[in-house]
Amino acid sequence: MAPMDRRKFLSRATVAIAAAIGIGWAVPGVAYVLSPAKKKTGEAEWIVLGAADRVDIGTPSLFKAKVTKTSGWVSTEAEVAVYVVTHDGREFRGFSNVCTHLGCRVRWVADQNEFFCPCHNGVFSVDGQVVAGPPPRGLDEFPVKVEDGQIFVSLEA
Amino acid sequence: MSDRVGGWLDERTGWRLVWDGVFLRQVPKVNWAYTLGSATLIVVVNQIITGILLTIYYVPSVQDAYATVDFISHDLTAGWLIRGMHHWGASAMVLLVGLHMVRVIYHGAYKFPREITWLSGVGLLVLTLAFGFTGYLLPWDQKAYWATVVGTRMLEVTPLIGDWALRVARGGDDLSAVTLSRFYGIHVWVLPAILLLLVGLHLYLVVRNGISAPPKKGE
Known part of the structure; x- marks a missing residue:
């Protein structure tokens, strides 16, 4: 594997951190929006x-x-x-x-x-x-x- | 592949010019204190995302406000997290804009040619406090209610127009359904609209004028 230069490393690290932050918003956000849709089934009241x-x-x-x-x-x-x-x-x-x-x-x-x-x-x-x-x-x-x-x-x- | 798509788009939109201007511009050698503005921007994005998510379930009426906040916090998946991020993000905003401002004052970075950047920043500081004040009422619990009673009463001591200013802020003599409703409208429509305009101007000027280098000894 070719050695990675400083510029490329920082550029990729920035993208990776941005993606991690994005996932940090997206996962709870989607769960939050979808959660009323999951209906409890199986147990009769x-x-x-x-x-x-x-x-x-x-x-x-x-x-x-x-x-x-x-x-x-x-x-x-x-x-x-x-x-x-x-x-x-x-x-x-x-x-x-x-x-x-x-x-x-x-x-x-x-x-x-x-x-x-x-x-x-x-x-x-x-x-x-x-x-x-x-x-x-x-x-x-x-x-x-x-x-x-x-x-x-x-x-x- | 992405190069081909990027090139195709660039021929038609010129996005690379903007991208390079924003992300590949020359910056002086600076320190971590220079990241406070970017940090504030990240929290602004956080407040917008989590704020929009909160409006999905929040209802700004005296019957529903507290119940919906309770529902968000305890019944929904990750609702506590979304609300928590908005709540703590609000405090982080005030802290970060304060530190950001102190950094700019300390380095004298508000001087020519950055006066307009500074003035838009002053506007954003006031806006942040207005967001905090209006948002604090929305859970409509005891703390929110009485904090807003006290906060709006401060307007009353304004010379000449004090009584009038108090009535305008509350939408009447007392804190009421009207207050809650208009605080909500201000918090989610009026302030964000101004915020986006000012942030756009602020960022444009930061990119256009570049950031100031830390002053050298004797300067």
Whole structure:
């Protein structure tokens, strides 16, 4: 290799230092701009609904819970309502109370043994299946689990 | 390859003349104190880059200012670093322009033919302090708020126009949403525009007149 003269060495060293400084700005800068884009996936967030023994066998019970949604630096509180159903006190299922037709709230009518939507007379069975009326599909189901007698729901799925 | 591209561009833009004039000009034998101006320029570039990055998330309203600064510092990847570089860069700016000025005074480098370089430098010094003062309010925390209450109150002791000057600085009688908003506008639009003009003039003059050699004994 030919010996490098002083001028060439200083010129290359200057470029190398400038590049290092440039990278020092660019790497954190790009990470900073892109970081809100990375969404946490894989871990479902479980929301406490209430005591499992509040649910009568065969009768859907409505649970309401407040959830805080955070987007950036703004937090908003929203209320979630979930009908929890069990047929044996061990297996629990959670259904949205939002009608799949046009988004009205359905309610459980005990003496008819069905969910009823007052807007357009949509009817769902105890397991969320469409029985009558315009709804295009059954009630949305959320994953539910019971731990230490408390019901948890995940709204992620 | 890069020679061919460079030559192609040079035929059409003459960039080599400018490049050589800036980077290959003759300089007298000098010492490290002569790097203070360049060091200041690097920090200016740092303030521009990190400042632009901060505006991506910062919101200058009384509801959001503190929350967005908190979000930048604790939730974003490297947000603490970007904000830290802007914060410490601001202090470095004041320090470096001060030392730079002392060097120029000490060597008498402000004399003919460099008076305009000196005067633009005085403008840049004032600008640096204005940047510092307006930027200090933007996090909208207790320290920022009360420092600006005190800082703007100093205007009040100005003879004759004191009350008026205070109201102009605050945009009203008290420090408010108006103050925050206009300090932000001044900090990110007004001052940088003047800064770029003055830095351009300052650098042009440094290149045109060359830098002064350290005075010899007896001079």
